[in-house]
Amino acid sequence: MSDGYTVAVVGAGLVGEKIVFELRRRDFPLKELRVLARTARTTTLAGEEFEVGVAEPEAFEGVDFAFFAGTEGEKGAAVQLAQEAISRGAVVIDNGSDFRLDPDVPLVVPEVNADALEGHNGLIANANCSTITMLLPLAPLIRAFGVRRVIVSTYQAVSGSGREGVEALEDGREGVYPRPIAGNAIPLIGGVGDDGYTTEERKMRLESRKILGLPDLEVFATTVRIPVHTGHSESVYVETEREASLDEVVEALRSAPGVTFSGDADDFPTPLEAAGDSGTFVGRVRVEGNAISFWCVADNLLKGAATNAVQIAESLIGVRV
Numbered sequence: 001m002s003d004g005y006t007v008a009v010v011g012a013g014l015v016g017e018k019i020v021f022e023l024r025r026r027d028f029p030l031k032e033l034r035v036l037a038r039t040a041r042t043t044t045l046a047g048e049e050f051e052v053g054v055a056e057p058e059a060f061e062g063v064d065f066a067f068f069a070g071t072e073g074e075k076g077a078a079v080q081l082a083q084e085a086i087s088r089g090a091v092v093i094d095n096g097s098d099f100r101l102d103p104d105v106p107l108v109v110p111e112v113n114a115d116a117l118e119g120h121n122g123l124i125a126n127a128n129c130s131t132i133t134m135l136l137p138l139a140p141l142i143r144a145f146g147v148r149r150v151i152v153s154t155y156q157a158v159s160g161s162g163r164e165g166v167e168a169l170e171d172g173r174e175g176v177y178p179r180p181i182a183g184n185a186i187p188l189i190g191g192v193g194d195d196g197y198t199t200e201e202r203k204m205r206l207e208s209r210k211i212l213g214l215p216d217l218e219v220f221a222t223t224v225r226i227p228v229h230t231g232h233s234e235s236v237y238v239e240t241e242r243e244a245s246l247d248e249v250v251e252a253l254r255s256a257p258g259v260t261f262s263g264d265a266d267d268f269p270t271p272l273e274a275a276g277d278s279g280t281f282v283g284r285v286r287v288e289g290n291a292i293s294f295w296c297v298a299d300n301l302l303k304g305a306a307t308n309a310v311q312i313a314e315s316l317i318g319v320r321v
């Protein structure tokens with residue numbers, strides 16, 4: 001399309017702002033950029049002033065791509081409005097979890113399974129931020145060496161809970177987390193199921209299975225909220241089918257798309273350095289027989305949300321990923 005695409009961003013929160021930022025930074029071919037939320041107002045996002053419109057069915061007239069970054073659930077933006085946007089001709093890319101496991105909806109991390117976009121029905125789901133961060137380095141290792149099981153512990157930033165999470169850390173806002181977050185580490189993200197796993201932990205298991213096309217993949221996750229503003233970190237242990245040497249693992253990680261790998265033990269990535277960068281950073285790699293351990297970090301609002309969403313749209317229009 002020579003004169004660009006009409007794009008709507010639904011949600012003017014932390015992720016919505018980063019989608020605007022990424023569309024501009026990556027020079028996405030835009031004809032028009034609309035921002036929609038619950039209430040109309042003038043607001044500044046990523047240094048640009050917008051007349052925010054109300055997210056309602058008519059607001060999607062003429063829209064080619066609609067990025068949803070509102071709330072989840074029955075009354076959430078995507079459940080209420082995604083089909084309205086699709087029926088008006090838009091392709092919807094949803095950051096929430098409502099449709100991720102729907103068999104008719106591709107769940108996509110472009111570096112890992114861009115082929116899943118083929119034959120989509122107008123709705124594409126962006127994966128969970130912790131899942132994306134883990135899969136960038138993990139997928140090439142699994143493809144190279146096979147997999148028996150994955151054990152992961154996360155260290156997740158408060159901006160992963162949107163504006164409320166940041167207010168809980170910076171202003172002591174109550175009711176966001178089950179315990180105070182300042183000076184703490186809270187090993188409970190989401191509700192706990194009968195099996196003892198939280199919703200966040202289940203997302204990491206079920207979304208990884210779908211994205212990798214490995215329906216029996218064992219992923220044992222423990223997800224933890226820590227008092228970091230932005231940047232999710234993860235300690236990942238993967239038991240492989242075949243033994244890999246350290247050199248082979250390093251080679252697989254060095255050539256992994258979207259991964260910046262550091263082989264120097266002193267040069268480990270941290271959330272403070274990863275925040276603001278759209279990449280995924282890996283370090284502290286150890287290999288012992290069939291066991292590979294590594295540390296990975298990504299900005300949860302960028303590669304964990306906005307960057308991945310914009311890359312999906314780029315894949316669809318055939319520009320760079």
Ligand SMILES: NC(=O)c1ccc[n+]([C@@H]2O[C@H](COP(=O)([O-])OP(=O)(O)OC[C@H]3O[C@@H](n4cnc5c(N)ncnc54)[C@H](OP(=O)(O)O)[C@@H]3O)[C@@H](O)[C@H]2O)c1
Nearest residue numbers: 011012013014015037038039069070071077096160162163
């Ligand atoms: N934060 C992360 O790291 C992250 C990562 C991956 C995915 N996600 C997902 O991305 C979505 C947005 O997260 P966030 O962190 O940006 O949240 P946020 O900072 O709390 O912002 C939410 C925004 O969505 C708007 N909104 C809520 N319900 C809406 C509705 N029914 N219709 C239209 N707009 C609505 C709000 O509008 P008003 O401003 O008018 O109230 C607000 O601007 C969530 O589904 C979240 O799970 C977040």
